Amino acid sequence: MSGVIARARTPVTAALREIQAPVADRLEEVVAAMREILVAELPLIGSVTDHLLRMRGKMFRPTLTLLASAVEERPQPRAVTAAAVVELMHLATLVHDDSVDHSVLRRGLPTVNSLFSHQVSVIMGDYLYSRALSALVGLADLELLRILTNVSNELTIGEMRQLAALDRLGSSEEDYLTTIRCKTAVLLAGACEIGAVSGAARYRNALAVYGDRLGMAFQIADDILDYVEDSGTTGKPSGLDLRERKVTLPLIAALRTMTAAQRSRVDAFFAREDPDDDAGVADMVEIVVDAGGIDYARRRGAEFALQAEAALAALPPTPARTSLLEAVGYVMERRS
Amino acid sequence: MSGVIARARTPVTAALREIQAPVADRLEEVVAAMREILVAELPLIGSVTDHLLRMRGKMFRPTLTLLASAVEERPQPRAVTAAAVVELMHLATLVHDDSVDHSVLRRGLPTVNSLFSHQVSVIMGDYLYSRALSALVGLADLELLRILTNVSNELTIGEMRQLAALDRLGSSEEDYLTTIRCKTAVLLAGACEIGAVSGAARYRNALAVYGDRLGMAFQIADDILDYVEDSGTTGKPSGLDLRERKVTLPLIAALRTMTAAQRSRVDAFFAREDPDDDAGVADMVEIVVDAGGIDYARRRGAEFALQAEAALAALPPTPARTSLLEAVGYVMERRS
Numbered sequence: 001m002s003g004v005i006a007r008a009r010t011p012v013t014a015a016l017r018e019i020q021a022p023v024a025d026r027l028e029e030v031v032a033a034m035r036e037i038l039v040a041e042l043p044l045i046g047s048v049t050d051h052l053l054r055m056r057g058k059m060f061r062p063t064l065t066l067l068a069s070a071v072e073e074r075p076q077p078r079a080v081t082a083a084a085v086v087e088l089m090h091l092a093t094l095v096h097d098d099s100v101d102h103s104v105l106r107r108g109l110p111t112v113n114s115l116f117s118h119q120v121s122v123i124m125g126d127y128l129y130s131r132a133l134s135a136l137v138g139l140a141d142l143e144l145l146r147i148l149t150n151v152s153n154e155l156t157i158g159e160m161r162q163l164a165a166l167d168r169l170g171s172s173e174e175d176y177l178t179t180i181r182c183k184t185a186v187l188l189a190g191a192c193e194i195g196a197v198s199g200a201a202r203y204r205n206a207l208a209v210y211g212d213r214l215g216m217a218f219q220i221a222d223d224i225l226d227y228v229e230d231s232g233t234t235g236k237p238s239g240l241d242l243r244e245r246k247v248t249l250p251l252i253a254a255l256r257t258m259t260a261a262q263r264s265r266v267d268a269f270f271a272r273e274d275p276d277d278d279a280g281v282a283d284m285v286e287i288v289v290d291a292g293g294i295d296y297a298r299r300r301g302a303e304f305a306l307q308a309e310a311a312l313a314a315l316p317p318t319p320a321r322t323s324l325l326e327a328v329g330y331v332m333e334r335r336s
Numbered sequence: 337m338s339g340v341i342a343r344a345r346t347p348v349t350a351a352l353r354e355i356q357a358p359v360a361d362r363l364e365e366v367v368a369a370m371r372e373i374l375v376a377e378l379p380l381i382g383s384v385t386d387h388l389l390r391m392r393g394k395m396f397r398p399t400l401t402l403l404a405s406a407v408e409e410r411p412q413p414r415a416v417t418a419a420a421v422v423e424l425m426h427l428a429t430l431v432h433d434d435s436v437d438h439s440v441l442r443r444g445l446p447t448v449n450s451l452f453s454h455q456v457s458v459i460m461g462d463y464l465y466s467r468a469l470s471a472l473v474g475l476a477d478l479e480l481l482r483i484l485t486n487v488s489n490e491l492t493i494g495e496m497r498q499l500a501a502l503d504r505l506g507s508s509e510e511d512y513l514t515t516i517r518c519k520t521a522v523l524l525a526g527a528c529e530i531g532a533v534s535g536a537a538r539y540r541n542a543l544a545v546y547g548d549r550l551g552m553a554f555q556i557a558d559d560i561l562d563y564v565e566d567s568g569t570t571g572k573p574s575g576l577d578l579r580e581r582k583v584t585l586p587l588i589a590a591l592r593t594m595t596a597a598q599r600s601r602v603d604a605f606f607a608r609e610d611p612d613d614d615a616g617v618a619d620m621v622e623i624v625v626d627a628g629g630i631d632y633a634r635r636r637g638a639e640f641a642l643q644a645e646a647a648l649a650a651l652p653p654t655p656a657r658t659s660l661l662e663a664v665g666y667v668m669e670r671r672s
Binding site: 040042043044045093096099100117118119120122123124125126127129130131133134137140142145146149150152153155156157159160161163164 | 376378379380381429432435436453454455456458459460461462463465466467469470473476478481482485486488489491492493495496497499500
């Protein structure tokens with residue numbers, strides 16, 4: 001999550017625009033639908049809504065919903081509302097995450113908790129979620145409701161898993177995969193599945209599997225970036241996860257192969273709680289790279305990416321399917 | 337809200353037990369249903385759930401749902417799940433309220449934010465709400481979903497209204513009534529309405545109106561208690577709302593009739609932000625009583641109570657109807 005902040009100012013890449021091309025018009029409708037769903041008489045809600053719609057990101061999840069609904073070139077109009085609901089659910093979790101983490105910036109703009117208050121961010125997250133659900137209930141389809149209430153259950157369980165991780169250096173790869181499935185992959189899977197239900201029902205399972213594997217690859221790529229990306233100012237990786245002592249796949253893999261001396265340095269780093277320990281972060285990055293943790297995570301990410309592509313094999317050769325295939329490459333290659 | 341804390345240790349009154357008698361068995365089933373809805377593999381969720389079920393209150397809202405479902409003596413089994421969902425939604429808002437207010441105690445037990453952490457309480461509130469909704473989706477009735485997602489929208493708007501009230505002493509009676517309708521009455525109205533939909537559909541509108549007026553009377557009575565109840569230790573009103581500079585009906589009414597000298601003392605009290613200003617609180621209580629604010633609020637509460645009773649006029653003379661009538665008296669006379 002926190003990695004998003006450091007990578008906030010990069011504009012939408014051309015590659016993503018190409019992926020979005022088959023649904024570009026309807027993506028504009030999604031933004032209008034989001035605004036309409038959130039409308040309220042209370043000026044404070046209007047101010048927070050305006051801010052949130054300004055800070056909206058690349059609309060990757062609604063893009064998946066719209067593309068999934070279009071794989072047979074018969075997308076239903078309700079796919080637009082469904083896509084708006086997915087993005088609002090995503091926004092609701094971001095607002096609560098930022099509140100819980102006391103984050104100051106997201107996507108280059110002040111968070112709701114920093115610009116308004118902690119109170120406003122907790123209640124506004126609830127507002128976003130309950131409005132999204134009302135819009136979903138308005139579509140009068142229990143299947144859509146089943147999919148997305150299940151997604152939101154899993155998202156909260158993913159957050160609780162992160163909070164409950166006491167013995168962080170004892171986390172197994174399986175723990176990690178379960179957590180990222182809950183916190184990231186279920187929402188991408190749900191975005192694809194509700195798209196399928198809104199225009200390509202026969203590919204519902206294939207698209208849900210695609211979204212799940214894409215989500216796993218997405219989060220692993222995100223966690224690798226925290227170790228390898230240039231932060232832009234120092235020329236070194238920002239290591240935001242390390243500063244919060246979050247244990248992700250590169251470190252889990254490296255812990256299995258590192259030397260005893262390296263392990264002592266890792267233990268000492270985790271015993272300290274100093275987020276400003278730049279030398280410590282640089283040392284951790286060096287150890288993880290040296291022990292092959294990045295290479296291992298890249299291989300695991302590539303496996304999920306291949307599974308995502310394989311899930312699309314049975315789909316008809318439409319522009320939407322091409323975009324979904326390209327989305328796999330986008331997730332693997334993105335630098336922001 | 338905060339008034340609940342000081343009145344935490346009073347046991348359930350005999351009167352409430354009598355009101356609950358026609359549905360006592362099914363009220364036990366509601367508790368079991370709540371536990372089942374919340375079950376999760378993660379130990380942290382289990383710990384918080386156990387704590388929340390220990391601190392559960394008088395189950396007033398589920399009681400209303402069960403009674404409403406029984407007014408024709410043909411309650412549907414799903415009323416138990418619907419009642420559990422209502423109480424879980426209520427618990428979710430309490431957990432977020434306590435987190436937002438940094439409250440330490442509720443119903444005589446530590447709040448989730450104080451016993452676990454602020455983070456756990458934000459995410460656990462989300463968990464409670466999303467599990468409640470999943471259980472509701474499981475009942476596969478869009479009408480129940482429409483009623484309760486609308487309730488949760490209104491609840492968040494009520495909370496935002498409270499946060500947005502900048503010119504507190506400028507609040508009108510209409511502002512106050514809108515806020516308490518959003519934050520309290522809509523949930524009681526929804527509890528009654530989903531009960532009606534689960535066994536007494538022809539009385540749906542009557543029971544929704546009953547719940548709304550009961551909720552208005554309930555909140556006004558609660559706000560009066562803050563001015564008049566003995567806090568138990570000092571022999572004086574606790575004035576918790578005044579300590580937080582919350583403006584409720586007794587003060588709004590008193591502001592219309594108080595002398596200029598009294599108004600100056602009120603302005604000075606609100607300009608200070610000291611929550612421990614016992615003398616100031618005592619002075620405010622004296623002014624509000626003297627200016628007739630309590631009497632006015634009692635009259636307004638009694639009007640809503642009469643409207644609640646009137647809404648029951650068309651219902652058949654069943655034990656459930658008798659209990660709903662008695663619930664009006666309970667709300668007006670309760671001291672805790």
